[in-house]
Amino acid sequence: MTASPSANRDMASSRIFETLKQDLIRGRFAAGEKLAISALKDHYQVGLSPLREALNRLAAYGLLEQVNQRGFRVPAMHIEELDDIAGLRAQLECMALTQAFQAGDSEWESQVLAAQHRLRRADEHPERVEEWEQAHLRFHRALLASCGSHWLLRFIEQLHDQFDRYRRLAPPNPGVREVLDRQHGELVELALSRDIRAARALLDDHIRLSHSVARGCCESPASDDAT
Amino acid sequence: MTASPSANRDMASSRIFETLKQDLIRGRFAAGEKLAISALKDHYQVGLSPLREALNRLAAYGLLEQVNQRGFRVPAMHIEELDDIAGLRAQLECMALTQAFQAGDSEWESQVLAAQHRLRRADEHPERVEEWEQAHLRFHRALLASCGSHWLLRFIEQLHDQFDRYRRLAPPNPGVREVLDRQHGELVELALSRDIRAARALLDDHIRLSHSVARGCCESPASDDAT
DNA sequence: TTGAGTAAAAAAATCGATTTTGTTGAGATG
DNA sequence: CATCTCAACAAAATCGATTTTTTTACTCAA
Structure with missing residues (x-):
């Protein structure tokens, strides 16, 4: 149907999800570190909404922790x-x-x-x-x-x-x-x-x-x- | 520290997450159904951002499926x-x-x-x-x-x-x-x-x-x- | 010096509007 | 009659701005 086999572009929130996931697994953030959302926004060049959606998915997956009204942090390692x-x-x-x-x-x-x-x-x-x-x-x-x-x-x-x-x-x-x-x-x-x-x-x-x-x-x- | 033991109010996205999760488990949506986001917004009386964040978490949890550029659907049951x-x-x-x-x-x-x-x-x-x-x-x-x-x-x-x-x-x-x-x-x-x-x-x-x-x-x- | 109180600053969460993408159907074309 | 095109529409995704909450910095009294 679609012209080329590589036609499916993911939406921004999925891209940033995968990128962040890899970066978390690779240890590019310190364990226990609090993520500064606006810094991530600048670093990954994405908007706030896709970024927050990705963070929420990562939290549900267990690669981030969401603290009630104070954002996201990288889980501590024990x-x-x-x-x-x-x-x-x-x-x-x-x-x-x-x-x-x-x-x-x-x-x-x-x-x-x-x-x-x-x-x-x-x-x-x-x-x-x-x-x-x-x-x-x-x-x-x-x-x-x-x-x-x-x-x-x-x-x-x-x-x-x-x-x-x-x-x-x-x-x-x-x-x-x-x-x-x-x-x-x-x-x-x-x-x-x-x-x-x-x-x-x-x-x-x-x-x-x-x-x-x-x-x-x-x-x-x-x-x-x-x- | 805080005055009363019941002082911690969850943010809207967490509330809607729990509510939607229960409604999904209780079968209030048909299996395979496509969720109309704006309808959910009206029904649950929440804004778009908290709602989408909850939907993303539910998708990561396995109670919803996200289709690339066409929203969320309730997983089919087999x-x-x-x-x-x-x-x-x-x-x-x-x-x-x-x-x-x-x-x-x-x-x-x-x-x-x-x-x-x-x-x-x-x-x-x-x-x-x-x-x-x-x-x-x-x-x-x-x-x-x-x-x-x-x-x-x-x-x-x-x-x-x-x-x-x-x-x-x-x-x-x-x-x-x-x-x-x-x-x-x-x-x-x-x-x-x-x-x-x-x-x-x-x-x-x-x-x-x-x-x-x-x-x-x-x-x-x-x-x-x-x- | 300490600690409570408070105002300013920073950050997170949310909202409303805009942009992008997918869907539908009427009309054109073979 | 089937298929294709494309405009109008509907829905999803994203953006920029606003509101709410937390954190910080500071003052003043004990």
Whole structure:
């Protein structure tokens, strides 16, 4: 119908939502920081209405907190919350993995392999961090995509975003990265052979390892609630 | 500090958010219906900005869908989604129940008993439906409150709201209600005796029963996506 | 020095109007 | 008769200005 395939332009509030979401996950704002709305308005070059709509959506998503009559703030980060997020993420992803293995067809296998390939390609350019991050996210998405539960995938995605907020605080660690990458490969093999038990254990390890790395960097808490 | 304990007035966008949320859960809008913003504005007597902010939050929460340049619509209801919601709800609540039993202290027990008492009181006035609904929600909240996972509780709450959208379509059924009420009492006993295994089985039954009732009323699908 | 009170300043929330986009239907064209 | 065009209309999205609330800075008395 429409002329070109790239015809759909998002409205401003959606664009600013995505941008702000990424910036929050990437840690471009300090934990606990109060967001100055007019400063954001200038920085992102958007109007007040789209900006406020995006902030409201982010608050409902859990990447911002809205305080009654005094605007929005970046949630404080606590090691207990990291533990909560990582533990729940492990449980939910293992749950989804089981269902994905049971329901996955050959189209799913193809998508997993394709995602793995993209992830390896991204690995070849260590300087392009964001490309690897996106490929990594998509790999984990593809692995669980066939689980059949829309809501489970939604929660896992949300937890993943929350987890990344913590994980990204840690400096890059080539040694750990290498182990994680190897695990990605093994996960693909186990997916193709539908070895649920081994895959669950591996995925659990995978998350546990990321967790412990992030945990090391959370020891010195970035901020806390004021009183 | 402030004079009276009830001094905190919410801003308009929060009020309209709660009101609209309840109306959506209670099924006051048809599934799939497109919301006419200016009509909502008149009906709820609020301005455009607070209304749009509330709509955006509801969309992020999953009680509305935002279509790119054509406003908000009430999500269509599908029996497959009900199955997904109920199944996941059972799994997550059983998970939380286990942790709640392990971590629950005597204060938790007190709150559970208090919630049970309120639920029984509400039962005595069948005409006050909304009071029972609130007491029921609070009872299930209290039962899981000590699980220690903020995010798990958050997801369970969200699933509960989604589930209620379907459950409320069904007409009241005294027979079923009686069984569910008996289960509430048994859950309390099992909580006090920390019988995890039996409580999990019972909670699973509890949700399964609600599910099958709601399912009966979902057979004639309310609406579907247009093409 | 401290603390309550208060006026000015800043920030958030809201409103009314404008701009942009999607929808509809009458008339033209093949 | 079907389809296309385009103007008029309706609705959504956005903007700029106003109102409300919080925060800050200051004064004055205890």
